Amino acid sequence: MRTAVIAGVADHPLRDGKLAPDGSVLAAQARVAAAALADAGIEWSDVDGLLSTGMWGVPGVGQLPTVTLSEYLGLQPRFTDSTNIGGSSFESHLASAVRAIERGDCDVALITYGSTQRSDRSRNLGGRAPVLTMQHETPYGLPTPVGGYALAAMRHMHEYGTTSEQLAEIAVATRAWAALNPAATRRELITVDDVLASPMISDPLHLLDSCLVTDGAGAVVVTSEEHARASGVTPVHVRGYGESQSHWTIAAMPDLTVPPSAASGRRALEMAGITVDDIDVVELYDSFTITVLLTLEALGFCGPGEGGDFVSGQRTAPGREFPMNTNGGGLSYAHPGMYGIFLLVEAVRQLRGECGPRQVAGARTALVNGTGGTLSSASTCVLSVA
Amino acid sequence: MNASPAERPLPVVDADSARFWAALRDRKLTVQRCGTCGRHVFYPRALCPNCHAELVDWVECSGRGTVYSYTVARRPAGPAFAADAPYVVALVDLDEGVRMLTNVVSTPLENVRIGARVVVRFTDVAEGITLPLFELAPDPLPTDSSAREGTA
Ligand SMILES: [Zn+2]
Numbered sequence: 110m111r112t113a114v115i116a117g118v119a120d121h122p123l124r125d126g127k128l129a130p131d132g133s134v135l136a137a138q139a140r141v142a143a144a145a146l147a148d149a150g151i152e153w154s155d156v157d158g159l160l161s162t163g164m165w166g167v168p169g170v171g172q173l174p175t176v177t178l179s180e181y182l183g184l185q186p187r188f189t190d191s192t193n194i195g196g197s198s199f200e201s202h203l204a205s206a207v208r209a210i211e212r213g214d215c216d217v218a219l220i221t222y223g224s225t226q227r228s229d230r231s232r233n234l235g236g237r238a239p240v241l242t243m244q245h246e247t248p249y250g251l252p253t254p255v256g257g258y259a260l261a262a263m264r265h266m267h268e269y270g271t272t273s274e275q276l277a278e279i280a281v282a283t284r285a286w287a288a289l290n291p292a293a294t295r296r297e298l299i300t301v302d303d304v305l306a307s308p309m310i311s312d313p314l315h316l317l318d319s320c321l322v323t324d325g326a327g328a329v330v331v332t333s334e335e336h337a338r339a340s341g342v343t344p345v346h347v348r349g350y351g352e353s354q355s356h357w358t359i360a361a362m363p364d365l366t367v368p369p370s371a372a373s374g375r376r377a378l379e380m381a382g383i384t385v386d387d388i389d390v391v392e393l394y395d396s397f398t399i400t401v402l403l404t405l406e407a408l409g410f411c412g413p414g415e416g417g418d419f420v421s422g423q424r425t426a427p428g429r430e431f432p433m434n435t436n437g438g439g440l441s442y443a444h445p446g447m448y449g450i451f452l453l454v455e456a457v458r459q460l461r462g463e464c465g466p467r468q469v470a471g472a473r474t475a476l477v478n479g480t481g482g483t484l485s486s487a488s489t490c491v492l493s494v495a
Numbered sequence: 496m497n498a499s500p501a502e503r504p505l506p507v508v509d510a511d512s513a514r515f516w517a518a519l520r521d522r523k524l525t526v527q528r529c530g531t532c533g534r535h536v537f538y539p540r541a542l543c544p545n546c547h548a549e550l551v552d553w554v555e556c557s558g559r560g561t562v563y564s565y566t567v568a569r570r571p572a573g574p575a576f577a578a579d580a581p582y583v584v585a586l587v588d589l590d591e592g593v594r595m596l597t598n599v600v601s602t603p604l605e606n607v608r609i610g611a612r613v614v615v616r617f618t619d620v621a622e623g624i625t626l627p628l629f630e631l632a633p634d635p636l637p638t639d640s641s642a643r644e645g646t647a
Contacts (some may be wrong), residue, residue: 235626237502238504238505238506238507239505239506239507240509241507241509242538244506244507244508244509244512244538245506245512245537245538245595245596246503246596247506247572248503248504248505248506248626249584249596249597249598249626249628250568250571250572250573250575250576250579250582250584250598250621251566251568251572251584251596252568252570252571253572254571256566256568256572256584259566260564260565260566260584260586261564263564263565263566263609264563264609267564267609267610291629308569309567309569310569310570311568311569311570312567312569313564314566314568358538358596360537360586360596361594362594365563365564393633414592456515457498481558
């Protein structure tokens with residue numbers, strides 16, 4: 110069986126959180142697809158797989174995103190996947206693309222995401238009548254998505270004594286990484302006090318505990334190792350992957366302190382045949398600071414309830430013991446609704462040693478963890494350079 | 496909760512939930528109970544999520560529960576809730592063993608705590624729609640659940 114690798118990545122330039130230059134959500138994906146293919150040294154004519162999902166055009170045209178996008182891009186793919194499990198979808202798309210290439214279902218798979226939510230001012234998904242399972246939650250006015258994460262944070266504080274200061278450490282360290290990334294939206298350094306002084310949105314989460322609301326687009330090209338080497342690029346291997354989901358409505362989450370990354374991470378690490386001690390750099394979905402803290406515990410980087418201590422003293426900041434969210438994350442780089450593809454883009458760049466002032470020295474193995482919904486789904490990938 | 500009935504997002508009642516919402520109109524909080532494994536189930540559905548037996552039986556709840564977690568929404572979930580902000584949204588574990596998202600109505604808001612005992616407060620929000628909101632129990636009684644929750 111042949112080996113599938115990541116051969117190219119790209120993200121769309123932003124200015125003040127908006128696409129620069131501006132364009133439709135389809136144009137944004139076309140541009141990043143072209144850039145990722147150029148990065149991979151692969152021609153459009155070789156693309157025979159397309160994986161994409163998004164919130165654009167829903168309801169309507171966006172309900173069949175790969176069908177719409179294939180037409181726009183002038184592709185007739187023989188393999189497609191439009192799985193939507195929230196912001197973690199793209200880690201699952203990577204796993205799906207790897208399997209498809211290994212099996213010979215396609216030779217070059219393009220994964221894309223795009224959003225113009227900031228330009229459109231369309232972040233709020235409210236206004237829809239609460240049907241099916243949401244009829245039991247929407248009428249109570251839980252702000253989405255922050256409210257569900259706030260419930261988890263409050264419970265974690267109750268069980269383990271985690272503090273707002275500890276959560277703020279994550280936002281502060283992530284901003285320090287963003288300061289090293291010219292592509293990041295928010296680069297001015299902040300302090301723990303700044304986070305605590307920012308407006309409370311949904312107790313105990315402040316504005317600066319929350320991700321940005323930006324446009325954005327990203328793309329990843331997956332192909333066979335043979336094809337990547339023939340194109341002259343450094344292949345990034347996908348050593349392991351795992352997926353899990355535990356609930357949709359927040360009332361159905363079995364334990365608000367344990368996200369499904371506990372299961373997805375275990376599967377990914379087992380498949381890779383390594384432990385967390387072997388990871389050089391981690392890229393964790395950071396919709397909110399609490400998302401990161403819960404994920405660190407669930408993946409086993411620290412024990413249950415130890416996340417607050419783990420991130421204290423700026424341990425995850427540039428130059429410190431635990432390099433994490435090195436592009437500035439959803440908290441400070443960009444967060445266009447579904448963030449997961451940017452975790453992959455940054456991990457690949459770190460492993461290829463392309464990150465300039467924010468480069469993690471000697472990064473050979475990366476762990477990427479996407480989170481979707483309200484801690485509902487998780488998808489973990491372990492990536493490495495040979 | 497003072498949201499205008501015309502604005503507030505109202506549950507779209509369906510075949511699974513019709514009996515639940517009808518009972519609320521009669522000031523009864525009911526949930527399904529699995530005849531095979533004995534587990535109480537919320538929200539209403541066709542199959543038991545534990546053992547996958549068909550669900551047919553309904554039981555009336557005591558209306559008492561314990562706050563599992565809560566948040567204070569400082570920014571409302573859309574214009575319909577703007578007049579209410581800040582307000583408490585909570586996960587309440589009913590004594591029957593099911594967890595619901597709801598509002599705990601309290602003045603002041605700061606009295607709401609994880610582990611607090613609460614009782615249902617039937618609240619008409621629109622013609623034919625009664626929500627099972629909760630309020631702090633006037634005389635909190637220790638139970639197994641509250642004893643476990645009350646340690647922090
Ligand atoms: Zn059952």
